[in-house]
Structure formats: structure tokens, C-alpha cells
Amino acid sequence: xxxxxxxxxxxxFIGLMRRKGYGQPIRVEGPKSHETKRGTPTMGGAVxxxxxxxxxxxxxxxxxxxxxxxxxxxxxxxxxxxxxGFIDDFLKIFxxxxxxxxxxxxxxxxxxxxxVFAVEALHHPxxxxxxxxxxxxxFLRDFGPAIGTLPFVIWVVIMVVGTSNAVNITDxxxxxxxxxxxxxxxxxxxxxxxxERNDCPNFLTSQCYEVRDPLDLAVAASAVLGGCFGxxxxxxxxxKIIMGDTGSLALGGVLAGLAICTKTQLLLTxxxxxxxxxxxxxVIQIGCYKLTGRRVFKMAPLQHxxxxxxxxxxxxxxxxxxxxxLCVALGLGIFYAAWLQT
Numbered sequence: 001x002x003x004x005x006x007x008x009x010x011x012x013f014i015g016l017m018r019r020k021g022y023g024q025p026i027r028v029e030g031p032k033s034h035e036t037k038r039g040t041p042t043m044g045g046a047v048x049x050x051x052x053x054x055x056x057x058x059x060x061x062x063x064x065x066x067x068x069x070x071x072x073x074x075x076x077x078x079x080x081x082x083x084x085g086f087i088d089d090f091l092k093i094f095x096x097x098x099x100x101x102x103x104x105x106x107x108x109x110x111x112x113x114x115x116v117f118a119v120e121a122l123h124h125p126x127x128x129x130x131x132x133x134x135x136x137x138x139f140l141r142d143f144g145p146a147i148g149t150l151p152f153v154i155w156v157v158i159m160v161v162g163t164s165n166a167v168n169i170t171d172x173x174x175x176x177x178x179x180x181x182x183x184x185x186x187x188x189x190x191x192x193x194x195x196e197r198n199d200c201p202n203f204l205t206s207q208c209y210e211v212r213d214p215l216d217l218a219v220a221a222s223a224v225l226g227g228c229f230g231x232x233x234x235x236x237x238x239x240k241i242i243m244g245d246t247g248s249l250a251l252g253g254v255l256a257g258l259a260i261c262t263k264t265q266l267l268l269t270x271x272x273x274x275x276x277x278x279x280x281x282x283v284i285q286i287g288c289y290k291l292t293g294r295r296v297f298k299m300a301p302l303q304h305x306x307x308x309x310x311x312x313x314x315x316x317x318x319x320x321x322x323x324x325x326l327c328v329a330l331g332l333g334i335f336y337a338a339w340l341q342t
Contacts, residue, residue, distance in 0.1 A: 001226070002048075002222075003229050006051035006229070010047050010241060014044075022093045042092075042242045042244040043243075043247075044243045045247020047227075053079070067216070069213065070261045071216040073120055074217065074258055081252065084113065088101040088245040110164055114157040115156075115157055117156065118153040133261055134146070137265060138265045138266065139265070139266040142263055165249075167249070167275055168245060169278055169282055173237070176316075183324045185228065185258075188255075189218045190332065191332075192216075192218025198339070224254050270327060274324040274327055278303065281297060282302075284297075284300075
């Protein structure tokens with residue numbers, strides 16, 4: 001349902017954006033090849049956010065399966081961050097500039113959404129007294145002692161803001177962020193299904209997972225996955241529509257939410273390795289320039305460096321998708337290998 005809604009709804013949204021004249025502004029200092037993208041309809045992330053919500057609700061209604069706290073919280077965080085991005089995109093269009101919300105206002109919006117998610121995730125226990133999250137750090141499962149409510153909320157805020165901004169930085173070429181996110185979402189569908197098959201309430205063994213609603217987390221991930229697939233049909237190079245901050249912040253939020261609720265917080269750095277690599281290229285570029293006055297890359301983030309080296313956009317996108325796929329394969333391999341050794 002999410003895929004069909006996004007696939008059929010995106011061209012309608014493109015027509016609406018064109019009639020309104022809502023096109024993408026381009027950074028003056030960006031690659032000159034991006035001038036051809038000026039005026040491309042933007043805020044397309046709204047399509048797959050809405051499509052994901054429709055797919056999730058219709059799926060539950062059709063199967064008469066109850067909606068869970070974990071699935072709802074993850075999708076609400078996606079929606080909340082998408083709203084922050086929507087405001088940013090709208091201001092860019094209204095002002096006809098590449099600058100939208102001020103950086104502090106944008107981060108403040110992300111912090112509020114993440115903090116509300118963190119607090120709510122510590123509540124809503126089920127019949128086995130499992131909540132969507134608990135105040136622990138996690139890699140493949142929780143590890144170490146509980147860190148306390150306030151430190152956990154702060155950690156979730158850092159994680160959500162970092163992940164949403166990482167996807168936002170990656171969203172610089174047609175289809176790049178969407179395709180990379182699809183791979184990570186597919187991993188979380190598999191992780192959720194595996195945790196459901198080996199959850200502690202039903203299979204009390206040393207290999208079980210103490211995760212609330214793992215199956216519904218897989219359903220939520222698959223709903224967003226379907227929405228992204230439908231959107232990618234129109235967002236693939238050359239893009240007919242751009243997701244904007246509406247989409248990139250929303251996708252970062254849903255990935256962070258899935259990692260927190262499946263208790264694979266640190267595993268996300270491997271599954272989303274491409275986002276980490278691209279974000280670090282930005283950090284390295286800024287840090288080196290401030291310290292030495294020299295640049296490591298021709299332009300940051302990394303995808304623009306390769307553009308200035310003369311690589312075609314589609315070549316960069318496909319090769320980065322391959323890197324994302326390798327990171328997901330590595331992350332899933334670690335997840336499964338740890339289960340075999342338990």
C-alpha cells in the first residue's frame with residue numbers, strides 16, 4: 001500500500017508543486033552541474049511520509065492486527081522530523097534561497113522531537129513489562145548497566161539529531177539518500193523478523209531478544225521501505241522531484257527510531273556506514289580548513305568531491321549505493337554471527 005500510494009501519488013504531487021511554482025533553490029557555491037536542477041519540485045519527502053503512514057494503518061486494518069506503541073512512536077518521530085524539514089523547505093522556497101531555518105532553530109526542532117520520543121519510549125509497557133526502549137546502550141542487544149533516564153534521553157537526542165543530519169548531508173544527488181536508506185530499512189525488516197522469531201516472551205533461551213513489538217517494527221520499516229521505493233521511481237537520476245529536508249530528516253529519524261527500539265543503536269553506525277563516511281568527510285573538510293587553511297577534498301560532502309573530479313552523477317550514485325549495500329551486509333553478518341555464538 002505504501003509503495004502504490006507513493007508511486008501513484010508522487011506525480012500528482014509533482015504537478016501540484018509545479019502549479020505553485022515551488023522549485024528547488026540551488027547553492028551558489030555548489031557544483032555547476034546542479035544548475036540544471038534549479039526549479040525541480042521539492043518537498044517530495046512529504047509523499048513517502050504520508051504513504052508510509054497510510055501503508056502502516058491500512059496493513060493493520062486489513063489484517064485486524066493491533067497497532068503497537070513501538071511502531072507508532074517510530075513513525076511519529078519520522079513525521080515530527082519531517083515537519084521540521086517541511087518548514088525548512090518551505091522557507092527556502094518562500095525566500096528563493098538555499099537557506100531555510102536558522103541552524104539553531106532547525107536543531108531545536110530536532111531536539112524537541114527526539115526528546116519527546118525518548119521519554120515516551122521509556123513508557124507504555126506491555127503485558128511482559130517491556131517498553132519500546134529502556135535506559136541502556138545497545139549494539140546487538142543491551143549491554144552494561146542502565147545509564148539512567150536523563151542520560152538516556154540526552155543520548156537519544158544526540159543519536160537522532162546526528163542520524164537525521166547525516167541523511168540530510170547525504171541527500172545531495174538524485175536518488176542517493178533514498179537508495180541508501182532503502183538498504184538500511186531492508187536490514188531492519190530482517191532484524192525485526194528475526195527478533196520476533198526469537199523473542200524472550202515466547203522463546204526464553206540465551207539467544208532470545210528482549211524487544212517489545214519486533215514484528216511491528218519490521219512492519220513499520222517495510223511501510224517506509226515501500227514508500228521510499230515508490231518515491232525512488234521518480235527521484236532516480238534525473239530526478240523529477242527532490243525529497244528536500246522534509247524527506248531526509250524524516251528518514252534519519254525513522255532509522256534512529258528503529259535502532260533504538262530494536263536495541264541495535266551502535267549497529268546503526270555499521271548498517272548506515274555510507275552516511276557515516278559522508279558525514280565524516282564534511283567534518284574532516286571543515287576541521288582541516290579551520291586548523292590549516294587547506295581543504296582535503298575539492299568539495300564536501302564526499303559526493304561533490306567526485307563530481308568535481310568529473311564522475312557522472314549516476315556513476316557516483318550507483319557506486320555509493322553499492323557501498324551502502326556492503327555496509328548493510330557487514331552489519332547483518334555481525335548481527336547473525338553474534339546470534340550463532342550466543
